[in-house]
Amino acid sequence: MKKNQAILITVVLLLLGWELLIRGLHVPMYILPPPSMIFLSLMKEWKLLIFIHLPSTLLEVLIGLFLAVLMGVVVAVLIVFSRIGGKVLYPLVIASQTIPLVALSPILIMWFGYSIWGKVAITVLISFFPIVVNVVDGLRATNEEWIQLMKTMGASPRQIFWKLQIPHALPSFFSGLKVAATVSVVGATIGEWLGASEGLGFFSRRASNNLQADLLFASVFLLSLIGIAFFLLMQWIEKRSIPWFYQMKKIERKR
Amino acid sequence: MKKNQAILITVVLLLLGWELLIRGLHVPMYILPPPSMIFLSLMKEWKLLIFIHLPSTLLEVLIGLFLAVLMGVVVAVLIVFSRIGGKVLYPLVIASQTIPLVALSPILIMWFGYSIWGKVAITVLISFFPIVVNVVDGLRATNEEWIQLMKTMGASPRQIFWKLQIPHALPSFFSGLKVAATVSVVGATIGEWLGASEGLGFFSRRASNNLQADLLFASVFLLSLIGIAFFLLMQWIEKRSIPWFYQMKKIERKR
Amino acid sequence: ALEDSGQGKELNRVSLMLDWYPNAVHSFLYAGLEKGYYEEQGVDLEIKMPADTNDPLKLVASGQVDLALSYQPQVVMARAQQIPVVSYAAVVRHPLNMLMVPEDSDISSPKDLSGKTVGYPAIPMNEAMIQTMVGKDGGDPQQVTLVDVGWDLMPAISTNKVDAISGGFINHEKVLLEKQGFPVKVFHPVDYGVPDYYELVLVTSEEFAKENPELLNAFWEASKKGFEFVKESPSEGLDILFKRQEQSFPLERDVEEKSLEILLPLMSSGKESFGSQTEQSWEDTIQWMLETKLIEQKIEAKDSYVTP
């Protein structure tokens, strides 16, 4: 209770500070509008934002994140378990992260046109990397003694993988997943610049082209909400999926 | 030896496949040029690329990554150890990740002008997040039994932090660092769009604008090299910093 | 630049943000720098590049830069939203932004776009332009599908993902597409009901215009000389641009030559001096933007620009 109150107060103070700072320092509103203005334009355009643009971005994020997780885990497994593949694949994966969008976007348009898949592709590209690195590290960190024990039980590499390395890499995987979930929102936003006719990324770009900073930040606000929501969702899934990891801490601390 | 050969062969095959695919499928060269063309324009413009643009991007990446690590760790520590701060700070950090560049660029220019710091700011913004998440998770994962033991020794929270939680979070920190090092290259690239007159990001954008795909991909190639180099550098530092983590595996596996 | 001014005159620093990366259209600025025209006028010019085509206006309004190159309709839009910018000179006096279709396309005039897809960079002005053009030509604007293609106008049309593009410049996209073996037909917006607006204008903030009339004047005098130089000897003008750019990016000579060839007539103003503006042009543009709902209320044409 008390903690929640304190949080609320902090948030209110932050918003107030922002408002006052902008008004006090005469920061131009077309560069950074005060929260009150953002709120007003959010009220004005909420129907458009919530019913048209939000769902379309959400869909991209959802599909993209799902594919990113799938691909990230598969790639990580290949890197860890195939030695040559790993030596070639890992650098390729890293290289893929450094390609600027200007180089990529024409290629994606050639392949995917203006369908949702171009946006999904960018989302995947941006968000699969943290998963790869964390899962690789998680899989590599498995305690050798456990592996030995399972070997004496006659476990196949596949069984060691599923029954030992995967559960053992889960905490690490979830670290990566939380990063991925957050950056997938940026991915979708950037993806929409590839060409879209709806979505918060598209909306924000149009608002910016129209010099409507209040609308721009209204969409930024919604994007942040999506980011936070996805992050919290992943955290929630994490707590459910590795109860042994959290339960341990909780019980021992409670007493 | 044999492994290195296999890697070389794979790389050559990949390049060959790319070349043939593009020539065979008549992919427009101004969208995706074949490696031979990229190599030629790299040869042609190497002086410009290596002596003017590469150093400037490298500098941004270096400063940016350094600050990102500093800031990432500090923020993570605040999130873990200050309860209210954590509840407010973490969502803010997540939100910061979802703000598109169109909203950010005028603000950054207002603050930093056209100095290198605007570019550094974007690099920091993009690369500090993986560090935050991984360090937070690493710090939170510390085994409660060790904390208890240190408490009985009369250790202050500060001592528990430095002597237990920090070393314990190191492997996790390094996962984040490797992601950060890679995406910091993207950060600098994007940062250079803020208004720069040199740097590989600047170069790539101009090349793209002029439909000079060969030059564009020449700079992409260099960006990828930086990314891979930074990743490997971090991996090397990791191996040096947590020998106990790797030594354990090595010795037990060697026999 | 300070030390070789030679005359002991104090130089006033002026920063200018380009509309985009340096190209042929900016050669008059570089010529002025190279030939020392700005120094003669006591101006120390510093050229900057934007992150986004919208940044120049915002930054000039907030005083982060003194001058910027932007587009006339953009200035109108900014003023309509109380962003205090004014136009100081018309650099390119006619639209460059034209509707383009592949040369072998069966679209022979804008009305044929009914039922087709047009790619554009999510700029509302382009939407209005297509509507006006198709409507004036007797087509149904509602039947045209608009697709935001982001930055990639050229790949969009050259890979046939769209039937036409709006937002491409005749001195850039058209030239580049042709160079890549993809010739295009263009439809001139002025032929289809769009006012003959100024594609590129030099803008500054109201405050700067009020406080530094002499400086602006000096700057513009030098720019005029630069433009005269480029007009007289385009090839040398380009040489200067290339020289100034060789440390950062290898521009392509043939492309910029063609571009400048297209630009020069559109920048010259006949009897009037380079950069002069007319109230009529502003009035027409404002009226058109009002009709197409690009702005919500009318703004004063004569407040939108200042003259030296």
Add this chain to the structure above:
Amino acid sequence: MSILKAIDITFGFEHDRLILRKCSFEIGENEFISLVGLSGCGKSTVLKLIAGLYPPQEGRLEYAHGAQLGKIGFMPQQDLLMPWRTVLENAALPMEIQGVNKREAQRRVLELLPIFGLQGYENAYPFELSGGMRQRVSFLRCVLTGHQMLLLDEPFGSLDALTRREMQLWLTETWQKWKQSVLLVTHDLDEALLLSDRIFVMTSPQEGPYYEIKVPFPKPRQPSQVYTKEWLDLKEKMTTFLYKKREIK
């Protein structure tokens, strides 16, 4: 004088399975006490309660020298060596925490390593040690806290007879020299009888009260006494307490 008084302590992890019910005991200065009991009856938990790691659900603990954290040497049942520290660094940890000068701390560790049979292993990481060696490092770390009260959770469980005896002797000596109080958990009744002034025999509160035995033999005691009648009788008595009506086959 007592160094610790436990008054009416109640504790349990689950409500239906208490570990202590209104349990009171005292530990005297320079007293050596052993704690024996069935596996899983709660011995380790008692040690953690005394160390101040769990707060009792009811009752209270009174310490002669004020707060307990940082005043008691605690050796946990699992060795809990830090994998990123060498033997030397692990053993020096408590001194590091107390701010002892690094060289001095090293000196003290290196001085004791031969006695603990760990000579030559100062730079080894825990994963390079055998189970018994790890236990000894953990024991060493505990005694190097230098505190007046030591809580030892099965410190000699993985040691062979000779090594165990050497450790016992060393412990007895330091205990006498420094006038420490020791609470030692063990499953070896002979060990308890050999070392202790008193023995706490723990049963779960579900099964009845806990017992306390005063060991009547004068010190120093010899392992050879193990076969004397009085010794065997006392052991017999403890076994009865421990296992009630259950019988050792």
Add this chain to the structure above:
Amino acid sequence: MSILKAIDITFGFEHDRLILRKCSFEIGENEFISLVGLSGCGKSTVLKLIAGLYPPQEGRLEYAHGAQLGKIGFMPQQDLLMPWRTVLENAALPMEIQGVNKREAQRRVLELLPIFGLQGYENAYPFELSGGMRQRVSFLRCVLTGHQMLLLDEPFGSLDALTRREMQLWLTETWQKWKQSVLLVTHDLDEALLLSDRIFVMTSPQEGPYYEIKVPFPKPRQPSQVYTKEWLDLKEKMTTFLYKKREIK
């Protein structure tokens, strides 16, 4: 018939400190062998060699039933329970690996839990168990491999006398019933004498050869025999082997 033959095995982690030098031994079918030795002398290493986890540097191991991995039940010295698995799931792991139907595996675990004193703990996670309970789960997991040969590394080290005796009896019974071969590491010479057919007394190769003792007492043996003269003599003899000229004070 021997189930395992070790021929001239040499092994060491460091070159100057060998653990085995040209060591040969045999383990017969349905034989119960104990391995005793000083802490750190290499007992756990021998078990890992036999289990096939370390390849010997020289010499070879011959198994009657072919490859060793997946044919031997191995109980490591550290419990190595998986923290993400409950007691039930941990114990069922080897059967899971062998592809035993899940319900059947559960049934077998649940059947044995009361015997192992773990009734009611089937859904507890390892962190909720005491040290001795963890050891028993680990032991249970090992026997549930169902293999003919069991390698047990100090399986009863953290158990009190009664629980330990119960486990011993249960082990002896199953060993007889299923005609298993057992190699048990222990520090308790009485335990070794009580259970084994033969006892291997390990010394480091630096100190001399290793010894083998055939236990002459007929089975079943009773704990009461511990005080008989023959028993004590044999113990004495082993102690001499173990500690050479060193003396237990």
